[in-house]
Amino acid sequence: MTNNQPAPDGVMRLINGYWNTGVIGAAATHAVFTHLDNGAGTAAEVAARAQISERGAQGLLDGLVSVELVVLQDGRYRNTPEAAAFLVEGKPASLAGFAKLKLQHTGSLIDLPEVVRIGGPLAGGETEVADNPHWEGIVPAIAAVSVPAADAGVEALGIADAGEISILDVGGGSGIYSSIWLKANPAARAVQLDWEPINAIARRLVAEHGVGDRFTTLNGDFHTTDFGTGEYDIAVYSHIAHQENAESNIEVFTRLRKALKPGGALVVADYIVDDDRSAPAFPLLFALEMLLKSQEGGTWRRSDYHDWLTKAGFEDVSFHAAPPATMVIAR
Numbered sequence: 458m459t460n461n462q463p464a465p466d467g468v469m470r471l472i473n474g475y476w477n478t479g480v481i482g483a484a485a486t487h488a489v490f491t492h493l494d495n496g497a498g499t500a501a502e503v504a505a506r507a508q509i510s511e512r513g514a515q516g517l518l519d520g521l522v523s524v525e526l527v528v529l530q531d532g533r534y535r536n537t538p539e540a541a542a543f544l545v546e547g548k549p550a551s552l553a554g555f556a557k558l559k560l561q562h563t564g565s566l567i568d569l570p571e572v573v574r575i576g577g578p579l580a581g582g583e584t585e586v587a588d589n590p591h592w593e594g595i596v597p598a599i600a601a602v603s604v605p606a607a608d609a610g611v612e613a614l615g616i617a618d619a620g621e622i623s624i625l626d627v628g629g630g631s632g633i634y635s636s637i638w639l640k641a642n643p644a645a646r647a648v649q650l651d652w653e654p655i656n657a658i659a660r661r662l663v664a665e666h667g668v669g670d671r672f673t674t675l676n677g678d679f680h681t682t683d684f685g686t687g688e689y690d691i692a693v694y695s696h697i698a699h700q701e702n703a704e705s706n707i708e709v710f711t712r713l714r715k716a717l718k719p720g721g722a723l724v725v726a727d728y729i730v731d732d733d734r735s736a737p738a739f740p741l742l743f744a745l746e747m748l749l750k751s752q753e754g755g756t757w758r759r760s761d762y763h764d765w766l767t768k769a770g771f772e773d774v775s776f777h778a779a780p781p782a783t784m785v786i787a788r
């Protein structure tokens with residue numbers, strides 16, 4: 458082999474990428490990051506606290522060192538700053554639940570070659586079913602993924618100083634936007650439209666943030682529920698547009714514009730790709746998740762959002778980074 462020939466290491470690492478999901482999901486399932494955060498530092502100590510085998514604990518710790526989420530120093534293991542910030546349980550931005558959820562999803566990848574061939578989900582694999590129980594597991598686990606966008610919204614919309622505003626969150630899921638925004642502004646009120654079992658979860662989670670008295674819910678399908686006219690200062694449509702097609706997004710944006718007071722803002726957060734579909738990395742991969750799970754969903758381009766929001770009557774459309782998502786504010 459000459460020096461100009463590529464080495465197989467990178468491709469090998471990618472082919473074995475499912476082990477990243479495996480080791481992180483298994484470690485999160487046994488709260489390994491939390492035990493390390495609380496002072497466990499050896500395989501024996503992690504095994505005792507997590508009530509797992511010492512051989513298993515050693516395997517997880519080796520794997521976590523390999524994926525660079527744990528470091529070994531002077532014979533003791535500890536979380537990297539990244540793992541401490543995002544994988545320890547109980548922190549608002551903790552992705553531990555998301556890691557467990559993603560491990561459960563790996564089995565469905567076996568269908569991907571056939572899904573790609575036929576251009577959509579296998580029978581029964583789609584999520585566009587009214588009141589799909591699929592959401593009950595997903596919604597609490599993905600709440601942390603929306604924290605950066607909700608935090609960015611506080612700043613971008615000046616929520617803390619906005620006074621007695623009213624907020625509508627369509628498909629609000631865990632109610633994470635309401636939790637963060639009602640905390641930031643004690644005079645604000647929020648309404649969430651979602652399926653009844655999801656709203657029950659949201660009411661519990663929002664109450665845990667101490668702002669449940671200003672949070673109400675509407676049960677129903679957002680395709681058919683009237684959003685009202687001129688009622689809200691802010692409307693939110695977060696991680697929904699990727700499950701809908703162009704016509705549906707334009708139709709919902711049009712009704713949301715009507716529901717806003719003059720000067721009100723629509724916030725759309727989603728995995729958005731560049732116009733030439735060359736980046737960013739995660740939204741490009743997420744398009745395959747939509748192929749696997751939805752009939753017509755996808756990751757849409759910035760220009761799609763701009764076009765749809767303009768067709769819906771919005772005049773000022775701006776894009777804001779909220780990794781791993783992008784937040785669009787339309788007025």
Ligand SMILES: C[S@@+](CC[C@H](N)C(=O)[O-])C[C@H]1O[C@@H](n2cnc3c(N)ncnc32)[C@H](O)[C@@H]1O
Pocket residue numbers: 592596599600603627628629630631633650651652655677678679680694695696697
């Ligand atoms: C991916 S989650 C997003 C949750 C939340 N907006 C966030 O960003 O964290 C999608 C949410 O939309 C809700 N949903 C999906 N289709 C719906 C529909 N047709 N009517 C009402 N809610 C719907 C689901 O129940 C779920 O709570």
